[in-house]
Amino acid sequence: MTITALRVPTWRRFLRDREGRSGLIVLVLFALVAIFADLLADPVGLEITKAPGRPLQPPSWAFPLGTDNAGRSVLTMVVHGSQITLLVGLAATVISMVLGTLVGITSGHFSGLLGGTLNRLTEWFLVIPYLPLAIVLATVFPPAVPKLVAVVIVIGVTSWSGTARLVRAQTMAIEARPYLERARALGGGHWHQMTRHVLPNVMPLVLANTTLTVSVAIIAETTLSFLGLGDPLRVSWGRILEQAYDLGAIDLDAWWWVLAPGLSVVLVVRAFNMCGRALERILDPRLEM
Numbered sequence: 422m423t424i425t426a427l428r429v430p431t432w433r434r435f436l437r438d439r440e441g442r443s444g445l446i447v448l449v450l451f452a453l454v455a456i457f458a459d460l461l462a463d464p465v466g467l468e469i470t471k472a473p474g475r476p477l478q479p480p481s482w483a484f485p486l487g488t489d490n491a492g493r494s495v496l497t498m499v500v501h502g503s504q505i506t507l508l509v510g511l512a513a514t515v516i517s518m519v520l521g522t523l524v525g526i527t528s529g530h531f532s533g534l535l536g537g538t539l540n541r542l543t544e545w546f547l548v549i550p551y552l553p554l555a556i557v558l559a560t561v562f563p564p565a566v567p568k569l570v571a572v573v574i575v576i577g578v579t580s581w582s583g584t585a586r587l588v589r590a591q592t593m594a595i596e597a598r599p600y601l602e603r604a605r606a607l608g609g610g611h612w613h614q615m616t617r618h619v620l621p622n623v624m625p626l627v628l629a630n631t632t633l634t635v636s637v638a639i640i641a642e643t644t645l646s647f648l649g650l651g652d653p654l655r656v657s658w659g660r661i662l663e664q665a666y667d668l669g670a671i672d673l674d675a676w677w678w679v680l681a682p683g684l685s686v687v688l689v690v691r692a693f694n695m696c697g698r699a700l701e702r703i704l705d706p707r708l709e710m
Contacts, residue, residue, distance in 0.1 A: 434703045441699025447692035451685075455503040462497040467656055469493065477675045487677035489661075490668050498661050499681045505657035507689070509573055510639035516577025517634050518584060522627055525588025526615050530596065540589065546582035555579045555641055559650040568652035576641045584630050591623045625704045632697035636690040643686050658682040 435441045454461060465471050472492035480487045486495040528539035555575050562571040595601065595618070604614055645651050646659025647666070661682040665671075670678040 431703060435699055438699040438702065440695045441703075444692040444695030444699065447688055448696065451503055451507065451689055451692070454500055455507050458500050458504055462494070462500040464497075464501060466494050466497040467501060477673060477678075479675075480677050486681045487675070489664065489675075489678055490673075495661075495678055495681050498656050499658065499685055502656045502658045502661055502682060503685065505569070505652070505655050506639060506642055506659070506686070509569065509576070509642040509657070510635050512573045513576035513580065513638040513642070514631060514635045516574065517580040517638070518627060518631055520578065520581035521584025521630075522588050522620075522623065524581065525585040526592050526619055526623065528585070529589040529592025530611065530615055530619065539585075543582050543585045543589070546579070547586065551579055552641065552644060555645065556648065556650065559645055568650075569655060572642060572645055572651055575645070576638050580634060580637055580641070584627065584634065587626055587630060588623050591626050592619050595619050595622050629697060629700035629704055632693045632700060636693040636697075639686065639690055639693075658686050 435445075458464075466473055469491040472488070474484050474488040474492040474494060476488065476490050476492050478484055478488040478492070484494050484496065486499065488494055489498070524539050524543060528536045528543065530536070531539075558575045558579065559571060562575065566574075601614060601618055604618055609617075642651065642657065643659035643662070646657050647663045649663060651657060651660055651663075653660075659682075662679060665675070665678040665682075670676070
């Protein structure tokens with residue numbers, strides 16, 4: 422059976438899963454908003470000097486989500502903020518998945534000093550509180566590196582340990598299978614075994630874990646931006662929340678300034694979790710019992 426033939430039933434089962442289908446619809450909507458942000462909302466409206474409205478206008482037909490303290494449309498800020506939030510979340514997840522998969526396969530394949538050292542390193546990252554470590558790293562990151570790149574790297578290098586632990590366990594299970602023994606007997610080297618036999622078998626697990634890691638990365642980006650450690654020159658949902666908090670949106674009864682970006686974060690994170698849970702059920706049918 423070809424790889425394509427194997428993928429079709431998986432996607433059909435995913436689309437038949439109500440939770441997974443609902444999460445995917447939400448993600449597609451937010452992805453379209455991020456891709457076509459410039460068409461949906463004029464980016465000129467992000468400039469304080471060209472703000473189209475009056476300060477702190479409540480939701481109206483002209484400004485469906487109200488305005489901030491400078492008169493900028495909150496809807497415009499949320500639309501353009503989706504680009505940075507999703508970009509950082511996805512880019513950080515790529516780094517996390519690559520590191521987690523590499524460390525997990527290597528530590529599961531090699532049983533000597535190399536495997537033991539990588540396993541201890543994974544455990545060390547697992548027991549250290551993730552968010553405080555990310556805050557410390559973001560604070561001490563070299564100032565020459567652009568803030569946006571720094572945030573992506575910080576989130577990526579602090580969120581790989583969970584993936585590495587899952588991949589290591591799966592790698593050790595695969596290592597005991599007969600076809601790996603045959604590959605060793607036929608002279609297959611470590612690289613051949615890891616890339617031709619182990620990696621294809623752990624990829625479904627990595628894919629399912631990716632959707633869950635993206636939600637963690639988005640929460641981390643929002644938190645870092647809210648704490649003032651994000652890119653101050655770019656609008657993100659966390660940056661909007663930070664400005665609203667610093668300027669006392671709640672005390673000013675400007676609830677609309679906080680509601681839209683906060684709700685967007687919740688919806689996207691929830692959608693990624695729904696997709697991840699659906700993939701887990703499909704790849705591991707025992708969870709449905």
